[in-house]
Structure formats: structure tokens, C-alpha cells
Amino acid sequence: MSAERSLADTSRRQGPDGDDPLDRIAAALRETGYIVLPAPLPPALLGSLLRHFRSIDRARFQAAGIGREQEHQLNQFVRTDEIFWLDRSNPAVAAYLNWAETMRLGLNRRLFLGLFDYECHYARYDRGSYYKKHLDAFKGNTNRIVSTVLYLTPNWQPKDGGELQIYAPDSDEVIEKVAPRFGQMVVFLSEEFPHEVLTSHRPRYSVTGWFRVNNSLGETIDPAR
Ligand SMILES: O=C(O)CCC(=O)C(=O)O
Ligand SMILES: [Fe+2]
Helix, strand or coil: CCHHHHHHHHHHHCCCCCCCHHHHHHHHHHHCCEEEECCCCCHHHHHHHHHHHHHCCHHHCEECCECHHHCCECCCCCECCEEEECCCCCHHHHHHHHHHHHHHHHHHHHHCCCCCEEEEEEEEECCCCCEEEECCCCCCCCCEEEEEEEECECCCCHHHECCEEEECCCCCCEEEEECCECCCEEEEECCCCCEEECCECCCEEEEEEEEECCCHHHHCCCCCC
16 A cells, blocks of 8 residues: 555554544644554555665765755754755655645645645764754744654663653653654644654654745735736
């Protein structure tokens, strides 16, 4: 079964009161603003993504930036991971993007978020890497609405560290510590939850992505010249 069908098929299999993953994700975003999904994707797709990740030459990863929408400002104090932006040229990534598209449509249908697209990158945290407490988006100044992180670190153990700590909105209170366990995913509202990647004691692999809205209406030429 293809990846994007797994979300759709699961929902079709279950009755109206059944456990449709998209219903669950939407309800969690509405009620608490985030959800941890232990294994939302087919194992075969996870394996293909990990193989692709590992096949990419280290030199092609770039030091990650910070600032508005993660623009170009490098600051080693804030984050030390390296990233690789993804597109459809790899079949595993294309399957993952199809799965994300099903999620985008499902969330729009349920929450009327007007999500317009999804952008994502691989991230590698080498031993000793971290990402200090931050928000992915600032209210009124962002396209990023929903953040996703899919973990691809095989055989993660608690001693490996690198957990994602999620804080309550506008707070220092830690409300969730997410293990970067292979196949686990976290989904949260980008503007609401400060979060932090604790120091990883071994190489840590992930796919980070954002569902975005299109704010460019004001500049659109309509009708076109
Ligand atoms: O990898 C994670 O757990 C979170 C990464 C993150 O916060 C980011 O890339 O903005
Ligand atoms: Fe983040």
C-alpha cells in the first residue's frame, strides 16, 4: 500500500465512530495544539527514507540557519544541526510528500486552516548537536502554521539523548518530552509551542516539515496582465 493511501485507507476502514488518524490529529490540534504519533507511516517507507537519508553525501547538508522562517542567519549558540531540503526527485520522498498532502487536505477539511503547501528538510544532528528553545513561527509574521517532525534514528535509546522538549505556550514549563524514536512523529501548532532539541549523544536523523498558508494575496496581480 502506498504511503498516502495508508492515512486515507485507515480512515475508510473504520466506521464513523472509529479511530480515523486524521480525526485524531485534527482533534488534538484543536484541543491541545499538538500530538505525538508513535508510528503513523508504513515501515517500508521509513526504511526507504532512511536509506535515502544515508545515501546523501555529508557535504550536501548545510548548516541550519535561524530567524524568521529560518533565514540564513547562522548562530552556533542556537542550533548546530545540518539540513538538506527535500523535493520529489527521490521516490521515497515523493511518497512521503503524498502522505503529507493527504494530511494537508484532511486538516483543511476538518479545521479550515487554509494550509497551502508543505515544505520539509532532512536534519542531521551529529554527536553533541542541539537546537535551543525556539518557536518555528511568530504570530502575524509567518507562513508556517503546523510543524511536523518525523524521526529516523534507528535503535534510539534513552542514553542517546536528543529528545524534543515541548514547552507550554509562553512558558518555561515542559509539557512533553518526545523520544526521537525511529518512525515516531510529532505534530504541533508552529506559533504556539516553544520547543528545544536536547543534546544528542549520537547521530540523530529526522524529517522536519511545515504546513504553510499563502500570504502573498496582497501582491498578486489579478487579473493577470
Ligand atoms: O528535531 C526536532 O525534534 C525538532 C526540530 C526543530 O525544532 C526545527 O527544526 O525547527
Ligand atoms: Fe523547531
